[in-house]
Amino acid sequence: MKLRFTKMHGLGNDFVVIDGIRQSIHLDPAQRRHLTDRHFGVGCDQILLIESPATDDADFRYRIFNADGNEVEQCGNGARCFVRYVHDRGLTNKDEIRVETRGGLITLRLEPNGNVAVDMGVPRFEPDAIPFIADGYAPVYPLELDGKCVEISAVSMGNPHAVRWVDDVDRAPVQTEGALIEGHPRFPRRVNVGYAQVLDRGHIRLRVYERGTGETLACGTGACAAVVAGIRRGLLASEVEVRFRVGSLAICWEGENRPVWMTGPATFVFDGEIDLANAS
Template structure:
């Protein structure tokens, strides 16, 4: 499946038992010797009575992560297409907490991503204290970069750039991803503000490298831009793979993400 080119191998772990380890994930994600994907998604039975499913996400390097926005939309489409659910509102448990997935009449999927978290220790991010606009100076090889730090169930560092086309994603992305102040690594967003209602974004994802789209990265970028007083409540986010709509009313409110989810093909692989 794919959401704006952010692609996934999705497994039904409800009707069959699937054991996933790092070696299996790495083989499946390999684009030459496996199936090829940015992440593996695993649909499991619910772990709490107020959800219908549990949602697990594995990056291409085999690491398991807390949240994935584009994957959440694909998750919703998958459980409907596979006959696992006939609901248009689907509550799902994740390692970052429960989310709700809404299948819209036009085929888009809207996701309640929950309220963003700014407390540094919860990202986790090493900082003496939380700042009012959630921005912090970060030293990379003697050069200071101002980043916005926010969690959407997974950690994000957001940088403002003049033009995403020339942003140093390939070089600065991995340095920020593994910066020692982010003890569990971090997703890195490079954000260009076009208007208060429109941004361009590229994301270097933790454990996957640059992807064509990142749903939680889009949410984090809009939240960070709003915290800095630069963006409106509803923002169109243009990523290399397409466009998402992000809505955030402000502090303590849920972030809403709306976008497509597409099944590319079904198949089997021996392991």
């Protein structure tokens, strides 16, 4: 089976984008893993599959698959690449579109400067909504981890996030501790793990260990989760620049029952075709 695709990235968080409207797509988990493999496939953090919407409330539907082949609920950097793709490929001429995701309906807006603003929805803090096993909400939770106790904030941005506050993200144990938190039994669906360093009330640095993928160069939902968790703890203002290793995102949250807005770039890399006949 030959598959046409487009490679894109948002601040180095890279994607294989597939048009499931103009071509019929049925990928099994082995084929998804083959696509994401950086040695034998195309190579990416996640696959984005564009489809027609299931309801009249949306312009499109898109599905997100991690490098392990599993489908997930939401992806902020992927959402920005999505809107650039459908606009540049003539699938829509709207500058603002509504999109169905597994994590809910989101609104995306193409800005005049080429950046993309995304309404990421209202964050959820109730443990059952994340999901996270806890006796009620708290701004910080203790988490037992291999004989030691660490502190996390927990939030859902349509997908689950744990946020660790550190003095220096360059020295944070992202690769070792991140994997342990990702699979911790108190997160029944596993979790994305962010390590955030507060520079001042309007700026943070962030590294994210993504569920099913590992550390990525950037994470849009992780940026949103870190900012809202920091605002809840009184550490941050309502508008924050989140700095990654290769760029930054602007995150704005005006408080309870209000959506989080994320603004940043989306970049085309190349178009290609791959034969998945022998993928396994």
